[in-house]
Amino acid sequence: MTEQARDRLTSGNGVDHFITGENVETLRYAQGVLSEARYEVEFLADRFDEVLLDSVLSRAREIGSSCFLWIHGVTEGGDALDLASRGGQLERTILRMSRALPLPSVEQSFDQSVMREFNQNTDRHAWLALNREAFAEHPEQGHLGDADLRVRLAQPWFDPAGFLVSENQGVINGFSWSKVHDDPWGRIGEIYVIAVSPHNAPKGLGRALLSASLNWMSTIGLDHVMLYVDESNVRARHLYDSTGFTIQWQDQLWRLAT
Ligand SMILES: CC(C)(COP(=O)(O)OP(=O)(O)OC[C@H]1O[C@@H](n2cnc3c(N)ncnc32)[C@H](O)[C@@H]1OP(=O)(O)O)[C@@H](O)C(=O)NCCC(=O)NCCS
Numbered sequence: 001m002t003e004q005a006r007d008r009l010t011s012g013n014g015v016d017h018f019i020t021g022e023n024v025e026t027l028r029y030a031q032g033v034l035s036e037a038r039y040e041v042e043f044l045a046d047r048f049d050e051v052l053l054d055s056v057l058s059r060a061r062e063i064g065s066s067c068f069l070w071i072h073g074v075t076e077g078g079d080a081l082d083l084a085s086r087g088g089q090l091e092r093t094i095l096r097m098s099r100a101l102p103l104p105s106v107e108q109s110f111d112q113s114v115m116r117e118f119n120q121n122t123d124r125h126a127w128l129a130l131n132r133e134a135f136a137e138h139p140e141q142g143h144l145g146d147a148d149l150r151v152r153l154a155q156p157w158f159d160p161a162g163f164l165v166s167e168n169q170g171v172i173n174g175f176s177w178s179k180v181h182d183d184p185w186g187r188i189g190e191i192y193v194i195a196v197s198p199h200n201a202p203k204g205l206g207r208a209l210l211s212a213s214l215n216w217m218s219t220i221g222l223d224h225v226m227l228y229v230d231e232s233n234v235r236a237r238h239l240y241d242s243t244g245f246t247i248q249w250q251d252q253l254w255r256l257a258t
Pocket residue numbers: 134135193194195196197201202203204205206207208228229230233234235236238239242
């Protein structure tokens with residue numbers, strides 16, 4: 001489930017919890033939130049069934065909204081619900097990819113670009129502008145504002161050493177922001193967000209930033225890295241595929257008429 005959904009387990013107001021099952025093995029759970037006239041429901045692929053789906057749809061009908069279902073953790077050959085046969089439309093697929101570390105480092109030169117740590121005091125506005133530009137087509141990331149950025153910079157996981165920016169003659173032209181998850185099942189690195197300027201980045205800068213982040217993760221002792229990418233993001237997919245990332249599972253967004 002997403003970080004936000006996990007937070008809402010303990011602190012969410014206006015959140016619907018759908019639960020069936022008698023014990024941990026048979027427990028089924030989904031979480032619904034009405035946001036900007038969309039009823040969005042999140043659940044894990046292996047923690048959902050037809051009974052829960054009927055409850056979710058009847059709640060969406062009550063609210064008078066279409067239902068958007070995020071299914072997390074869909075694996076190939078997994079026991080997925082047949083939402084297409086219920087008139088569902090697959091709207092978006094996000095791939096979770098991963099690879100083992102270390103990665104052999106690549107030595108390259110990029111015009112005058114240099115890499116350094118992000119500076120919270122002086123780089124925020126330039127970074128936000130580049131982020132907006134690079135993610136103009138992205139439904140969430142491109143709309144990040146200064147308040148959202150400050151919230152992220154204040155998180156316990158934030159480490160400036162994992163937030164690299166590249167600079168050409170004083171202008172930030174790319175970045176790679178990594179995150180370390182101290183999950184109960186182990187420490188793992190994440191390429192949290194990576195982008196280069198659509199106008200001012202030499203070819204190969206994306207690959208160099210990715211490689212620098214992966215090297216940093218290896219130096220702090222991580223042996224695995226993961227990331228999320230839209231299936232339709234051809235450029236990023238090419239970069240990750242050719243860097244040895246493979247798909248672990250998919251998160252799918254379905255729209256269901258009520
Ligand atoms: C993802 C991103 C950082 C990659 O950077 P980039 O500039 O494409 O990276 P590089 O120049 O190092 O190119 C990486 C590879 O992709 C290839 N590539 C570039 N555009 C491509 C395209 N449209 N289709 C397929 N491959 C493409 C390059 O040829 C290169 O391959 P090669 O090294 O085998 O020649 C960049 O595309 C970007 O900022 N995208 C917008 C933000 C984004 O989507 N971030 C990722 C979120 S998960």
